[in-house]
Amino acid sequence: MVTPHPSIGLLGWLPIIALCAVAAGCSSLGTKPDADQAQAVLPMPETKVRTAVIQVLQEEGYLVSQGEEGGAVLTTGYRQEIDSPSDWMLRRRFGTGRSRVNVTLAPEGESATRLTIQVIYEGKDGLFESWKAYPAPLPQSAANQLRLVKNALGLL
Numbered sequence: 001m002v003t004p005h006p007s008i009g010l011l012g013w014l015p016i017i018a019l020c021a022v023a024a025g026c027s028s029l030g031t032k033p034d035a036d037q038a039q040a041v042l043p044m045p046e047t048k049v050r051t052a053v054i055q056v057l058q059e060e061g062y063l064v065s066q067g068e069e070g071g072a073v074l075t076t077g078y079r080q081e082i083d084s085p086s087d088w089m090l091r092r093r094f095g096t097g098r099s100r101v102n103v104t105l106a107p108e109g110e111s112a113t114r115l116t117i118q119v120i121y122e123g124k125d126g127l128f129e130s131w132k133a134y135p136a137p138l139p140q141s142a143a144n145q146l147r148l149v150k151n152a153l154g155l156l
Contacts, residue, residue, distance in 0.1 A: 038142035052152040074103040097123035
C-alpha cells in the first residue's frame with residue numbers, strides 16, 4: 001500500500017486524483033456504433049463487382065474513394081441527405097440524418113467475389129444536439145445497397 005507523504009495532507013492529494021481521473025476519461029476510446037452490414041458471395045470477377053458498387057454508390061449520392069489496401073476497400077464520405085440550399089435552416093433546427101458506406105471486396109477464386117457492405121447511419125434532433133447512431137433507413141440500408149449491386153450486375 002502506498003502511504004502519502006507526511007507533509008501532504010488528504011486535501012493535497014485531491015487535485016492529483018482529480019487530474020488522473022480526467023486524464024483517464026479523456027484517453028479512453030469511444031465505442032463505435034454497430035453498423036448495418038450485409039455480405040454475399042457474388043459469381044462475378046472482382047473488377048465487375050467493383051465497377052457495379054461504385055456506380056450504385058455514386059447514383060445514391062455518395063463520393064467513393066479507394067482504400068489503402070490495394071483497392072480492396074471502398075469508402076464514402078457522408079451522403080448529403082437534404083440537398084436544397086434553402087434547407088440549411090431545416091437541417092440545423094429540426095435535425096437530419098447522414099450515412100456513409102464502407103465496402104470490402106475479396107476475390108474468391110477467379111470468378112467469384114465476396115462483397116461486404118457496411119452502412120453507418122447517424123442522426124441528430126436539433127441545433128444543439130450531437131450526432132447519434134441510429135438504424136439505417138431502408139433506402140440506405142446495407143441489404144438495399146446489396147440488392148442494388150446485384151441488380152446492376154444482372155443477378156436478380
